[in-house]
Amino acid sequence: MSENILEMHGISKEFTGVKALSNVNFKVKKGEIHCLIGENGAGKSTLMKALSGVYPYGTYEGDIVFEGSVQQFNKISDSVKAGIVIIYQELALFPDLTVYENIFAGNEIKQGGIVDWNRTIAEAKKMLDKVKLDVNPETLVKDLSVGKQQLVEIAKALSKDVKLLILDEPTAALNEDDSENLLDLLGELKEQGITCIMISHKLKEVISIADKATVLRDGQTICTLDAAKGEISENVIIKNMVGREIEDIYPKRPNKTFGDPVLELRSWSAYAVHLGRQVVKDVNFHVKKGEIVGVAGLMGSGRTELALSIFGNPKFYKLQGELLVDGVPKTLKHPSDAIRSGIAYVTEDRKGDGLFLIQDIKNNISAANLKRVAVNGVINDNEEVKETTEYKKSMYIKASSLEQAVGNLSGGNQQKVSLGKWLFVGPKLLILDEPTRGIDVGAKFEIYTIMNQLIEEGMSIIMISSELGEVLGMSDRVYVMAEGEIKGELSIEEANQESIMQLATQ
Structure with missing residues (x-):
């Protein structure tokens, strides 16, 4: 019997004349963690949708061989019965149902045609233990953090006797701690004999966890890299993903000259009535013409709330303090006021x-x-x-x-x-909130290049980012937030991952 749990041979798929996949070959060994990587639009999700039955047999060319048998999945339930479960980036949970109801939704435990709720709760607890999630099974899903909801999705997959678990950008919306916990869990599932395919744009994660990594580009298989042979490195992955070498993903700006402040905040605070607490506290902040100012901090630190309070306050916070544009005090009561004042906001x-x-x-x-x-x-x-x-x-x-x-x-x-x-x-001032979340390295490079072009044209940028490499690579100066406060301001020369994290965790 083949050591491969999955083999996809010559998979091709078209959409109204556009070739999404062209003769793709993809093999996954039983019990390994296999990462599927490539630029946005490379065909990764299309390939997995063909595998999981979202695209039924007959709508694509080629063969899917799972556990030695050619498969003809006509719907998702067919692949689930075979032991293939896919978890998408947008979680498919029912927020107003309990954890145990979500875990066994569509897969209910019944006795005599009636759902056995006591056994369901007991089995749900076993699944939660497997994913090391210590929550009451009767908790509503909407009351859990995104990281915990992701673990509920995996518990749901385990309840279906999964053999091949596919995760599409599983850490895209998670903070660093939750991402690390999830990757540790995948390693433990591997030890239990569960095979994983993980789609990810985060190259550090791929390097840390993948046994093998297959690169797709323009709907074609480019290569499969083997960690055991030392083939999985950032430079090798990038070269194969984009078809060229990117020496430095953060393009340098030769001219760094700054003008007068475009925006100033003085003793700036925002109170969220619907939350009953301050989300921005006594912030002093400025951005000069031709400057990229990075705003770092953990999720929940108040970075997005600060941006929204500047951009016409669409969340209707109670604001205090002074906001100046080009040295002139302004009262921006609506995003339209902010736009007229030359401020734009690209949401996360x-x-x-x-x-x-x-x-x-x-x-x-x-x-x-x-x-x-x-x-x-x-x-x-x-x-x-x-x-x-x-x-x-x-x-x-x-x-x-x-x-x-x-x-x-x-x-x-x-x-x-x-x-x-x-x-x-x-605009004269552009606020970018997580500008490269969920996009590949090639698209990131293009976004960074555009940012530098805008700065050269005299614009100013506030960049909020959870990626410390991005903050350090693109910023001229960095503010670090925690609990709604500015905990420190660092020049780019003195900023590093350690100094930022030290301030972010105060």
Whole structure:
């Protein structure tokens, strides 16, 4: 019998004339952790959807061989019965149901046709113990952190006698501690004989956990790297992912000259009425013209709340203190006030808050400044096409046309559209909240290049990021937040991972 639990031979898949997968070959050895990596749009998720039955047999070419037998999965339940379970980045849990109801949803334990709730709770506790999650099974899922919800998803998979566990960007929304715990758990599941396929953009995670890593590029298999042979390294992965070497993922700016402060906050505080607490406390903060200011801190430190309080306060916090734009005190009561003052904000949640996913690229880019393409209150279609075409080009947005729905773009291209939308208003200060979350290394490099171009043109940027490498690689100066307060301000020369984390954990 083959040592491979999975073999995918010659998999090809088309969408309305676009080749998403072209003769992909992919093999996974039983009991290993195999990472599937590649740029956004490389075909990783498409390949896994073919494997899991989301794309039924017959809608793609090629063969799927699982445990030595050719499979013809026509729906997700077919692959689940075979022992294949996939966990997507957007968790598929019912927030208003309990943990135990979620673990056995669609897989209920019954006695005489009636759900045996006592046994269900007892079995759920066993699954929670397996994933080392110490919570009451009767807790509502919505009351758990994202990291704990991720563990509930894995417990749910284990309840189905999973043989092959597929995780799509499992740590994308997790903090560093939760990410480390999850990776440790995958190592323990491996020891129990469970095979894992993990899709990830975080190269450090791939290097730390993968036994093998297969790289896809433009819908084709590029290579499979073996950790035992010392083949899995950052430089090798990047070269195979993007088809070229990126010597330094953080492009340098040759000219670093700063002007007067564009934005100043003095004794700035924000009280969240719906939470009943201060989310920003007595912050003093400034950004100069032509400067990238990094804002670091752990999740929940108040970074996003600070950004929202600046950008017209859409959460209706009770604000205190003084905000100055170009040295002039301002009262920004609505995002439209912030936009008129030259401030734009690219949200961390591009799908939920940043984009109209069912609309096309053109409509999304022009959405924040329709006056620019309107005549007497009516949108001039030709002008809109002309203007947004320039942004598609300058933002390196990869799409078949301006009419392509944003929801069908890769994560990196969605982020570029979100960024282009706010550049369309012509801001002097751009707030970027987690600008490269969930996008691959090639798209990150392009975003960083765009940031540097904007700075060269005289813009200023506030960059909120959970990736310390990004903060250190792109910032001119760093503020560190914890519990809504600025715990320290560091020049880029004195900033390092240790000094930032020391301040972030005060």
